[in-house]
Amino acid sequence: MLFCPTCGNLLLIQTGGSRRQFFCQTCPFQYNIMKPYKKETRFKRKExxxxxxxxxxxxxxxxxxxxxxxxxxxxxxxxxxxxxxxxxxxxxxxxxxxxxxxxxxxxx
Structure with missing residues (x-):
């Protein structure tokens, strides 16, 4: 999950033809996706x-x-x-x- 750097809302993915981008539903922020995006977070399990x-x-x-x-x-x-x-x-x-x-x- 990615969040908008302007307003902090969850970014959604918009697909249209060969263009894909992250966009915010609240403000006009958009970010074009140029390559596959992968972010992995591993959490340390508590004792x-x-x-x-x-x-x-x-x-x-x-x-x-x-x-x-x-x-x-x-x-x-x-x-x-x-x-x-x-x-x-x-x-x-x-x-x-x-x-x-x-x-x-x-x-x-």
Whole structure:
């Protein structure tokens, strides 16, 4: 998607014969397309811990009996977050209590 440098609206593509151009519906801006146009943007995927609030989010949470799937430690910290609509149950996120592991997983 390209945006108009004048007014900021989304540019559309107009084709007519052998001419193709980007144009703005709001202002008179036009840009002739001389060659194939390709622009790719790759986004960096966030880590689960970044989405949950980072290391500070785990400071004042309770622990419960839950087996870590990585190291099989018997206790884990947990927090509940509403990630879907209100009529769906909350998602429970776990973090292993073992200081050498700290593996994170969730229960939907």
């Amino acid at each position: 689960l811990d970044d989405v949950l609030g980072g290391e500070d989010a785990w400071k004042n949470v309770d622990s419960t009996e839950a087996t870590c799937p990585k190291c099989e430690h018997k206790r884990a910290y947990y927090m509940q977050i509403q990630t879907r609509s209100a009529d769906e149950p909350m998602t429970i996120y776990y973090r292993c209590c073992n200081p050498d592991c700290h593996h994170q997983w969730n229960e939907k």
